[in-house]
Amino acid sequence: MLDDLDRRILRNLQGAPAQSLPDLADHLGLTVSRLSRRLEKLRENGVVKGTRAVIDWVALGYAVEVSLRVTLDKTNPRAFDEFIPAAREIPEVLEIQTFLGQVDVRLSVIARDMPHYQAIYRERILQLPNIADIEALMHVAKIKTSMGLPL
Incomplete structure (x- = not known):
């Protein structure tokens, strides 16, 4: 299950998914290596399934x-x-x-x-x-x- 740190990491990723690992680590008060290990564990457990671009189809002419x-x-x-x-x-x-x-x-x-x-x-x-x-x-x-x- 998720602990409090995992939840904090996920909340921050949801809020600002494009932020860099060093910025996220700094914001959470972690080292980059500790954050990387936690993210890797979340990926291995299927909690984080990757990142993707959200494209606004309206901006591409679909009305x-x-x-x-x-x-x-x-x-x-x-x-x-x-x-x-x-x-x-x-x-x-x-x-x-x-x-x-x-x-x-x-x-x-x-x-x-x-x-x-x-x-x-x-x-x-x-x-x-x-x-x-x-x-x-x-x-x-x-x-x-x-x-x-x-x-």
């Missing part, structure tokens, strides 16, 4: 986000196995989630504008296998988006 709730044809026992790999091949699909219940899959899709979305929907989404029903939810605003954990 539309649609959440598609998909119900699959459950008469086909391979419906999920055929649908998921095909959905992964669509570059504009940013996220795929599966659920238990009436809705089987949720796709988060981005597009430059509505004509671009319509083309993706008609030419790519509707061609996915085993779709029984789709409900589209147009994103209007993000009220809260957080990757941070309460540590």
Whole structure:
């Protein structure tokens, strides 16, 4: 389990992930070597899975986000196995989630504008296998988006 120092390290990484190891070590009152050992242990235990750049797709010209709730044809026992790999091949699909219940899959899709979305929907989404029903939810605003954990 995590001790207080691990939690402090993780809180600081969440707050300022781009800071250098020497700066982080200084802020935490640790040596760089001790911080490095702790971070390596957190990586080995799967707590820290790496770092990545968060790219603002709106800044790149994508203005539309649609959440598609998909119900699959459950008469086909391979419906999920055929649908998921095909959905992964669509570059504009940013996220795929599966659920238990009436809705089987949720796709988060981005597009430059509505004509671009319509083309993706008609030419790519509707061609996915085993779709029984789709409900589209147009994103209007993000009220809260957080990757941070309460540590």
